[in-house]
Amino acid sequence: MLALVAVLTLLATHDVRQLWWIVLLAIAGLPALLAPQHRLLGPLSRVAEVVLLGLAASQVGAVATVSAQLGGLGASAVLPYLAVPVTVTALRRRFREGAALLAVTAATLLVSGAFTEVDGVRQLAQPGYLAVCAQWLILAALGLHAASTLHRVMRVRTDGEPQPYAEATRLLTQLRTVARQLPGATLDPGGISEHLLEELRTVTRTDRGAVLSASGGGRLVVLAQIGVERVDWETTLDADSAIADAWASQQPHTAARSQSRSHTGGDVSALIVPLVAGVRTVGLVVLETDAAHAYPPPVVSRVTALTSPAALRLEAALLFDEVRSLATNEERQRLAREIHDGVAQELVMVGYGIDNALATVHDDAEETAESLRLLRQEVTRVITELRLSLFELRSEVDRHGGLAAAIAEYARTVGASGGLRVHLSLDESTARLPAATEAELLRIAQEAVTNARKHAGAANLWVTCEVDPPYAQIEVSDDGHGIGDQRVDGHYGLAIMAERAERIRGRLEIRPRQPSGTTVAVVVGSSPRRDNVRDSAAPAEGE
Template sequence: MLGLVAILTLVATREMGQLVWVVLLAVAGIPAVLAPRHALLGPLGRFAEAVIIGLAASQVAAVAVTGGGWGASAILPYLAVPLTVTALSRRTREGAALLGVTAAVLLVGGALTTSGGQRQLAQPWYLAVCAQWLILAALGLYAAATFQRVVRARGAAEPQPYAEATRLLTQLRSVARQLPGATLDPGGISEHLVEELLTVTRADRAAVLSASGGGRLVVLAQRGADRVDWETTLDADSAIADAWASQQPQTAHRSQARSHPGGEVSALVVPLVAGVRTVGLVTLEADVANAYPSPVVARVRALTDPAALRLEAALLFDEVRSLATNEERQRLAREIHDGVAQELVMVGYGIDNALATVHSDAKETEESLRTLRGEVTRVITELRLSLFELRSEVDRHGGLAAAIAEYARTVGASAGLRVHLSLDESTARLPAATEAELLRIAQEAVTNARKHASAANLWVTCEVDPPYARIEVSDDGQGIADQRPDGRYGLAIMAERAERIRGRLEISPRHPSGTTVAVVVGTSPRRDNVRGSTAPEGE
């Protein structure tokens, strides 16, 4: 900048003597160069530069060849140097003070400047040029300060999400400890909301739906005499899709269920909006006309608005728990694969090498080694199955039945079990947390049958009709009475998982031999009606 100012000064004045101002600016800048962070020398040097700029600009303007005050433009560009330094050093107030000092010196210098031996007042052109450069300098100071704030914000952006996550998770932990477990259960909140709605309006069918992956909805709770196959796609031409997109209640004169036979229907779909986010929908249907006028809609919204926040908290809690659980399972799988599994494989190779060097007359040693090798092979197989179980997840597109079937086939093939599958899965999906727990329960039941039942056949039944689901695993083994303590521990784990998703675990002997383990979630009016009509007397 000093070189540029020197050239402009020579062009404007054509006098070598005017370069003394450039030399003074260089001297004034020395303290800021040698001690840029000094609390006193740095600011003094910058203020000295501001004073020299004001005096030099007025003098150069007076002796400039072109006249009219434009000669001040030869020196004033250097004003950007001290102002930029103050902005990058987060000294915005100092920069503003430098601008003020420069403006005052320019005005006084212009008034006291002599030209041709006579003192003359500052000319309008001179004032206009000085004002122009001062405005540009002020804008530059503001831009540099803004840039510095952006840099600081980006520098702090890396740890900020972690700090925010820590704060939120701490609050979540406190809330989870204070509230009952059912309070953070999406299914329980949804069923309670449906029961409340049925007290303020008529509904032959009602459901609470929430978002799932792939642009679909899942049924959290529902009421009705018959099975309802609700419209769960958000790109369909339905009141459900319109309510989700608009965040406003929608009424319709046709059912929102794909399974409804038709006829006169009144439908009301109310979005559950927490803040600016739609977390779910409430769908009410009555087999009469005009069942949901404006007063009824107002009463329904009076119940759904506060329920939206509770449901969002429960869904977030489920998501956080699921993410933490999945991450821990993956971590354990990696540790087992990279640690114990690899070491056991090396032990097996060592036994193989020992067998190759055993003399033919050492029959007992050879037999012991072969027995040990078989045991190591068994443990490695167990570890591989455990790794497969840890890494198994419910695919977003495949569904729960596909995940359970894949696990049963893999384990059955490894253990020599004949696997019989019966899969009946609706196109609607269960909540992700419910599907994950049901998969773990099925895995534990299959593992128990493989390890402890000494069975030849395994029957796996999967019925999914949201919000109803039934997973049943049966074997023809020795029965539950003869199982070891670790098998009973597995049953306790299954019971805890079932309780977590508000399901019930049913364990019963299978005739003529074996055990049946079933977990049931929700209710299915269609199945309950069928069972009630076919059940024998006294059941």
Template sequence: MPASTTGLTRPHPLAAAARVVMLALVAVLTLIATREPGQLRWVALLAVAGIPAVVAPGHRLLAPLGRFAEVVLVGLAAGQVAAAANIGTPMPGVGASAILPYLAVPLTVAALQRRVREGVGLIAVAAVTLILSGVLNSGGDGPQISQVGYLTVAAQWVILAALGLFAAGSLQRTIQARNETRPQPYTEATRLLTQLRSVARQLPGATLDPGSISDHLIEELRVVTRADRAAVLSASGGGRLVVLAQAGADRVDWETTLDADSAIADAWASQQPQTAHRSQARSHSGGEVSALVVPLVAGVRTVGLVTLEADVANAYPPPVVAQVTALTRPAALRLEAALLFDEVRSLATNEERQRLAREIHDGVAQELVMVGYGIDNALASLPEEAKETGEELRTLRGEVTRVITELRLSLFELRSEVDRHGGLAAAIAEYARTVGASAGLRVHYTLDESTARLPAATEAELLRIAQEAITNARKHAGASNLWVTCAVDPPFAQIEVSDDGQGIADQRPDGRYGLAIMAERAERIRGRLEISPRHPSGTTVAVVLGTSPRRDNVRDSVTASEGE
């Protein structure tokens, strides 16, 4: 039967140890006071009475009865021990004081379990029992006690027990209040994540995407004011900003360095709108420009910036600035929620990938290595005449080696991350180089990455797409060459993987499944996956974010390099 129905919860080791220590103390004091080993029978009875409270501390009936039995025994024993010690002459109180300290045990347990009424009842029973015990031991032929001395000692210990009950109860309430006002980290994390899950289920999917929120904000702002160029930027670490979304006829190379002399840096530092008469884009060719930079502040934290530019003078007077600011205030809260949600999801995903990598490395990978060693040992001890068996073992050893190689590449893929200092192109190139070397592929690179960075979550998804495309080419294409192109010019990016293999039409079902995964990842970051045949043979897989005039130039250069 479950513990919740019987109350037979597991005893706490500290509670049992405290009772044993107190019983030993009372036994020693009783021997010192009476010098009669026979008085230790009361200590033995107390030990028996305390068994229910130790074995079944959560039982609704046995545990309280055990504590009341302990109090009654203490009261009866106090009179007997006091009489045996001749408390009236010459040291009244010594005998009773030997056994009465045990009152603290049942009273403290009741207080810690927040049984206030039981504690008051225990004190009342203790007082009545002590009085009756004093009366019974004040007459007769045996040893007698001094009523005044005995009652004085008994009253002192009852008062001390009551104060202990009150102190233990106050301590328990204080601990409970502190736990309620200052939750433990995991409790608080559970509460917040539960709230986040509820909010995420209630909101439309796009409202928790930073890029979608930024696009919508730009559209709203372009309704109320002129903006030939506009962008929403957010922090990426390292004193730089990333472009979440932008609008404009041409490519814009925004100033993303926070330590530069620009209105963008000033708005970020001051949390106040900044106007300027020069462009905040490094790529702008010149001419008359009005610029407005409005910080997106959520509480006391700057989560992003909105940059607007118009190719006219004085395009952003104070009334327009006020209109823009009114629109950005609620947008800042939405953007902060989306960025936090994105960060939590990325952290959880990365942690899970690392966990899987550890489990594969410490589990199946090690076991396969041991299988390979076993086959090697079998081959070494095989007689020379068993040629057919040897060939089978060597074939099996080759297959085990192949599987181990696949596992190692999978581990490398799981552990690969975009370094915040190296960039996306470096991470893709490292992965392609490692995979190409293991598969005997000649890898050709075309890397064109600007100093500006994409959001960390976007870079992570692009890396996973590139990894899947490279893995598909290695496993299913039967190619000799691999062309990897990485062009990053935030918010535009294009990753392209081409091979000279057999083409996508003859690929196995698991290869098509990999293409479906890449399409889902591209959709998650508002990109598009493009799959096309490569002439004269092979397949090209590309993921594209945004648009850029440079895209055609990049494609032309890649086509020319492949034809050489």
């Protein structure tokens, strides 16, 4: 701004001596520049700037009148500098100081104009002097007012809408507190859904029922169900079904046909009630009975009276599950990065060092060379284990590939590294399990495959995966030397598998395989036609 004002002054006055005013303005503003946070130097420096500015405006205006016949318009050569001190006060949110500076500037312009004469005529009487001064003062005042208004708006928004990280911290803190106060199974979506279905059974006839929730991609997943057999529910939201209509409208729907794609016919009454928390649909309750007109309006009212409070509980459980999954996945990725960039790279360098040492060993030091070769083999083995651990940490259930594909990929990769012949049997329906359930089943399968590779001494690995929501069964068998006498609670990996199965309300069984080897099986949900794992597994033994 000083450079601009200097050029304008030269153009208006054609007098180099008037640049002394620019030098004085620079000197006056120097303390505020060097000590901007000082309580006295900053404000005093800005007051000195506006006083000098008022004096310079009248003097430069007078010289311009004589040299260029500009009248009072010559004052506009230096008045643009008024934006500097006013803008500084606005940026520092010192709006009262800015208003005071404008008042001091106006007073200085009036006093200086009254005492400055041009050809015997006071500057105040020169044509345009007061208009130019008023113009720049008004512009500066408008800028200060706009800054003040913007500051108030931003402050209101900041007070009303906390910053994302601050808000996230507050909500997560509340979630942690609530989670500690609630009973153990309260934040389990499956447990909440099963309890709701049992409650609904007490108020209306129900031969089949299920609680569904969104899984992304325009599909629903079955959280829980009741009935004599598993039902293949319509889970596509873009289908022509009462389920899709209820989800879109957020209103209960009744239908005279089954919402199952596998129903064989006959009289059926279906009731679909959306679970709405606030304005968001978090799930659906589907009830069916093999009778006509089984859900009149009074029954619908009794059902909705139970589902309304359950919607909020289910939403809290689903959000808690999502937060836990996100945190777990992020931690797994972080560990994978640290291992890859840290110990894995260092081990590779150790291997290179051993290779260099081997190259320099003399022929008469065969014993030393053999020791180095054995050490190199061990380092190679550890690096291989690390790479497999990285693969396991980074393995996730793909949104489109499904659980069976993820388990198959892991089994093939690990089996190939361990010299195992892998036999896969995959049977997965188009419907999906909840994301948290799929993640836990994948980890259980990974642990079982890893145990077979590391400890079993097997030549073959059989992996069976059946997924037909809400039922799923994963079975991993090997033909190794068996489980021996070690107990599950004495083996960390097997204990982790048991904890994971319990978390998703699954049943884990670890048993000997005939004629040799071990079978690890986990089942989620129930299906009378397929339930090959006992309802209550005996204490299992580990490898």
